[in-house]
Amino acid sequence: MIWKTAWKNVWRNKIRSLVVIISVTIGIFGGVFAVAIMNGAIEQRVDAALNEEIAHIQINDPGFRDNYDIQLLVNNPVEVIDTILETPGVEAVSSRLVLTGMANTAASSTGVQILGIDPEAEKRVLQLYKTTIPGTGDFFEHESRHNLAYVGHALAKELKIVRYRIDKDVLDSLAARGVPAEVMDKLALFTGIRFKSEKSFKKAVKKVLSAKEQHDYGTAIREEAWSFRKRSKMTLTFLDSQQMQTGAVFRIAGIYDIKNTMYEMSQVLVKKEDLAVLANLDPDACHQLYIRIDDLENTEEVAGALAKKLPGLEVMHWKEIQPDLAMMTEMVQKFYAIFMVIILAALAFGIVNTMLMVVLERTKELGMLTAIGMNKKRVFNMIMLESVFLSLVGGVAGMLVSQLLIAATAKNGINFANYAEGLEAMGYPAHIYPVISTSFFVIVVMLIIITGILSSIYPAMKALKLDPAEALRTE
């Protein structure tokens, strides 16, 4: 009975109730959606890191990580790989050689980490190969008499392997994409010029196009003008196992783009067999083993099992390799829990005010109810329930709206293009897909209910203090 009455009471003064409900809706929606965005970004980051960069578990010689010393190879790699594959929970393993060196082209040079991989095994552990920019190559699929290298987009730009140019083909493609003639005429000025860096290209385009034109067609222009000479080459130099300087010319076999500038700049993938030859190493030699497990929940278990079986080697799982990944998730959750609490506290003010007014308005009615026999506990509950219902209606509405928006953006994500540079430099995607865990939803609902309850305490106490006789006498 009290539940029904409380619910009906909520709608007695529709406008007043609506104001509170809408405020709760907005507060909850804002909080939940903001969390969803942050969460999405971090989940994407973790996913990318695990699926494209560091895998789940890494195994190497205990001293290897200090200085990436070429001499610190894994002993008996073939046996070790077998042991690993026998361990339950392991899905795939790949072996790698890791060398530090320099990459040179005529235009530029920079330090890189050269990863000698076995393409087939690598594909089973990491999905980096899926991020190849179309048209730049395949992931070591085809045979070649040259040494092949697979580089990151950022590195390709740095070494000027990737360039921008305007020529007839580009102009035709742009026309096909609907770029208007005036814009094309302005761009035609650059025909034949090869821009060595994205920056200089952007600058030149900025000079001739208006801000609006840049905004509307900028991306299309950049995409079409992007060019990559298929037979580009670069030199990789490094020290071999005898500490002798060595190197070779490598043809670019593909460019990967994982929206993580740091990684792209430093990691160059080559075939292990090629690298072993150049570095004067055994073809089976490897520095690190990368492992993919089937269920992330078992990370520590599997890592522990492997460590037991391989006492002479260092076994690290991803939370240890990149602690900031795990930490980020935790930190953000804590932070946003605090944010939600702050929002709910802010909402509480409005709820308390409203409930106070409700109580004071109904003094006569409450007096009458007490007089006819409704005990204090029931009065308290009635008021508390009304407050909780008020909060819940708004809360549920807020969560519905945020769910809708999350679902709506699930397909295309939200594009934070303006902050792309900054985000990708830290390894975060600029294209974020908001996502929220069910447990978070549950927590929010509970917090809302608690807010409703706490907000009703003061007004309910006021209601209880009313003397029924006094109340009935109010003019």
Place this chain on the structure above:
Amino acid sequence: MKVLEIKNVHKVYNSSEVKVHAVNDISLDFNKGEFAAIVGPSGSGKTTLLNMIGGLDKPSSGVILVDNTNLAELKSSGLIDFRMRNIGFVFQSYNLIPVLTAKENVEFIMGLQNRSRKEREERTRELLKAVGLEDRINSKPSKLSGGQQQRVAVARALASKPKFVLADEPTANLDSKSTETLLDIMEQLNREEGITFIFSTHDARVVKKARRVITIEDGKVISDERKH
């Protein structure tokens, strides 16, 4: 001298189902110094008539002249201004501003008229004395009895020296003693200062004191008696 002329005034309400002829061709004149009561049961149209006299409502047809000014011709802020200067109101309840003292409530209108401080203070003291409340000038309405509140309301209504005071059931919430006191004061003010009072009332005591009684029923004037 006529302070108020009501000429063939009608008020018709068109609600969705039925047409209500609240005031049906009423013509009345009031001179300065009158102490008149408009009586009639609920629904008789007396409240409607009073609202129109006070400029709070417009007649559907007919003319109301206050001091020779046609109320209907005044636009909203002009009307409000006109009311302030020419008509004093005493309502049944909730006359006073709860956060102001008696003195401040009376001064309020004068403040709106930008009268000088000295003028305001003098007149306020005068008025509150006239209604017998010179010792309660600094009390807020919550500290005054119902009767006292109404007396302050009268003082306030007189503050701007209006052409007449319109009192809508001023005694309805008062006990007999307070009613007595209030009426005595109003009568005194009428006799000594010549202030015109127009009441709308059910209260027999008010009718008794009135020197002119106008009875209204179904929107028409049934009788208009002057006593001496």
Place this chain on the structure above:
Amino acid sequence: MNNLRLAWRNLWRNRRRTLITSASVFFAVFFALVMRSMQLGSYDYMYKNVIESYTGYIQLQHKDYWDERTVDNTFPFDPVLERQVLEDENVIATIPRFESFALASNGPKTKGVLVMGVDPEKEEHLSRILDKMVMYRLTPEAIREIEQDDRVPDKVKELLPLFEHTAYTNAGRLQLDLGIPDKEAPVLMPVIEEYSRFENGRIRMGEPGVWVGDKLSRYLELGIGDTIVLISQGYHATTAAGKYEIKGIVKLPLPDLDNKIAYLPLDICQGLYNAEHMLTSLALAVDDNQDKTIGATLERLSSMIPDNLRLMDWREMNEVMVSQMEADNKSGMIMLGILYLVIAFGVFGTVLMLTAERKREFGVLVAIGMQKKKLASVMTLEMLLVGLLGILAGALVASVMILYGVDHPIVFKGEMAKMWEDYGFEPKMAFWHIDTYYIWQAVIVGIMVLIAMGYPMRKIFGMKVVNALRA
């Protein structure tokens, strides 16, 4: 009775409601102020840290250098130009640099390093490399000696092996790592410092010599007095090669940089690359680093510089960081926006209640002759006062916290602290002093109130007195 006094008195008619509403404003303002202060404080701190430790606010470079950082895109040092630039009111000093890449070797091992040719004294205006010189190192011998000293408590001794070989540029970090609380520091620290003191040496202009990063020195197993070989590509494709004695060890906060940094005196470096008198950049130390002043400085300087050179400002040189800060800034503002929006609804609710309650009173007031405009302005004043109460209370409490925080930034410990240090920052949350962002909060609350007042305004101006009186 003027409008203000009337408004003020009306506030206290329903004391609870007034207090609760202004408390909600107080809540929002307090949080907004503290959060903005911390945000602005940490941006300023990070910006300064990054900018002042490396790029500086303004740099002169060869016009193509930024896009292609090769040795060939260097420009000759022009003393005349330098003098002109120094005459500018905002320029305190010029810091010439020659930066490039090289392979460093100790014989058997080689590593790619970043070579910075600097003038150590001039760098004091910018990267302050003298502060980064290693002062203490917990070598195995040092640890052994400390362990034998009875004055050192056991819990400190237990921590020692964890930090074996670690180098320190200042005693503060050393104290922190060994878990020595402040009150014991004056007694214990001198003891530990004595055992772990590290003899370091200088590089000077004109004298061949090199400083290397701590991690680099350990990788190459080279210490002070040892020789390091540097090989690279020089100006116009010549070979650059040289042998240098290690004169000192530095420790840079970023481990990624620390394991590949080598400082040479500017002229020696220029010699190595066969690029005498050439610079990769000329950084400028400024007196006033506010945005407007920098902008004005750039304008003045741009007329001075020749066509082959380019002026870069810190935003261009730190685009990535600027982008990150902006993202953080915007997201912070959005969160505050949500908070304020929620409070705005609360205020609106209060206004709704007020208007409904006082409908009859409004009727009476207008009937007796109060202009609607005046009534409206009294009501508006009432709500503005409520907002003002909240703002003042919020500003007061926030200011106490902020003023304390400006002098005592919050210092992190533990995992968080380590993460910050890995990125090169001291793990502290700095506050920004009282500034224009205070005014913004008042403006926002003011706008909030005025918008909320829209409802009662409509009610008042649309009011038919007759109906109001019947309420």
